[in-house]
Amino acid sequence: xxxxxxxVAVFARQQLVLEALAEALETRPDxxxxxxxxxxxGLPQLLxxxxxxxxxxxxxxxxxxxxxxxxxxxxxxxDLGIVLLTEAGAADxxxxxxxxxxxxxxxxxxxxxxxxxxxxxxxxxxxxxPVSRMTAVLAPPSGVTRSDASNRLVLRLTPRQQDVLRCLxxxxxxxxxxxxxxxxxxxxxxxxxxxxxxxQVHSTLAAVAEARRGGLLGRSAEGxxxxxxxxxxxx
Numbered sequence: 001x002x003x004x005x006x007x008v009a010v011f012a013r014q015q016l017v018l019e020a021l022a023e024a025l026e027t028r029p030d031x032x033x034x035x036x037x038x039x040x041x042g043l044p045q046l047l048x049x050x051x052x053x054x055x056x057x058x059x060x061x062x063x064x065x066x067x068x069x070x071x072x073x074x075x076x077x078x079d080l081g082i083v084l085l086t087e088a089g090a091a092d093x094x095x096x097x098x099x100x101x102x103x104x105x106x107x108x109x110x111x112x113x114x115x116x117x118x119x120x121x122x123x124x125x126x127x128x129x130p131v132s133r134m135t136a137v138l139a140p141p142s143g144v145t146r147s148d149a150s151n152r153l154v155l156r157l158t159p160r161q162q163d164v165l166r167c168l169x170x171x172x173x174x175x176x177x178x179x180x181x182x183x184x185x186x187x188x189x190x191x192x193x194x195x196x197x198x199x200q201v202h203s204t205l206a207a208v209a210e211a212r213r214g215g216l217l218g219r220s221a222e223g224x225x226x227x228x229x230x231x232x233x234x235x
Contacts, residue, residue, distance in 0.1 A: 006123035009035040009046050011065075012058035021056060021085075024112055031119060040069055047076050054081045054123045056115070057102075059093060070100035074202065081122035085115060088130075098209045101202035104128040126173045127204045156198040164191040165216065169208050 008025050010033060012018035018038050026033045035046040046052070055073060059065035065084070074080055083104035084097045094105060104118040107130060118128040157165065167177040178188045192204060199210050 003030070005030050005032040006119060007032055007034045007051055007053045008056060008119060008123075009033070009037075009052045009054070010056045010058070011037055011043060011046075013038055013064050014058075017058055021058060021115075025056070025116070025119065028116060031116075043069070043073060044076070047073055047080065052077070052080060054083060054104075054119050056083050056085060056119065057097075058085045058108075060087060060090065061093065065093065065097065067096040067100040070097055070102060074101045079125075081125070083115070083118045083122050083128070095209065098203070098205045099201065101206065103203050103205060105130065105205070121173070127168065127171075129171065129205060129208075157195060161191055161195050161198070162216065164188060165195055165207060165211050168192075168204050169211055169216070 008031055010018060010022045010025070012021060015038055018036055022033045022036045025031050034051055037043060037046050047055070057065050057070075070082060073082065081104065082097075082102040083106060084094065084102050085106050085108055086093055088107040088109060098105070104122040104127065106115045106118045106128070110130070121128040163181055164177055164183075167180055172180065174185055174188045174192065177183070178185050181188075183191075192207075195207050196202065196204070199207050201207050201210060
């Protein structure tokens with residue numbers, strides 16, 4: 001039996017952008033656009049049907065998509081995957097959205113195929129993010145030192161949970177994380193759930209944001225630091 005298409009809803013303030021995104025996604029054989037709206041008021045009705053797998057949010061400013069809008073969408077459906085499409089320089093908007101629970105982020109200067117890939121990954125309950133652009137977005141807040149936040153992470157997470165989180169920081173899917181750490185997919189999911197609870201966040205992207213602010217290094221960065229004589233957190 002062929003897999004069911006990913007059911008997609010699209011939100012964009014500008015009507016031309018809304019129609020262009022919806023039409024582009026609708027042409028994919030494994031996707032079906034089930035709704036679109038250009039207003040915040042239209043979202044509850046759009047999502048209330050329970051037939052949306054992924055919501056694509058196009059926004060340029062916090063005024064267009066607020067953290068409250070993201071949280072209210074997830075409150076209606078905890079399994080809903082949200083992909084944010086915005087400019088690379090919209091750091092505050094992206095940071096708010098990550099902490100509110102989105103699972104995907106695509107920059108508007110990237111090819112359309114990146115958005116298509118993000119919808120597919122998020123529709124499969126994975127995370128999709130431009131790892132190379134995360135550093136600027138997830139810089140530590142002013143007044144919080146990396147060592148202070150790092151100490152909090154060490155206190156909250158077990159060494160094995162840190163292993164899993166490091167893989168996620170490098171952009172690994174849960175299947176890839178399982179292969180790297182010799183774990184079953186179910187064991188990875190269990191660790192991810194525990195990480196989210198201990199860090200009091202709602203998505204793996206938000207956990208990655210907290211980890212980066214805390215100074216936790218990804219697997220690749222940790223290896224480079226160790227090679228240069230700088231020790232990372234213990235694995």
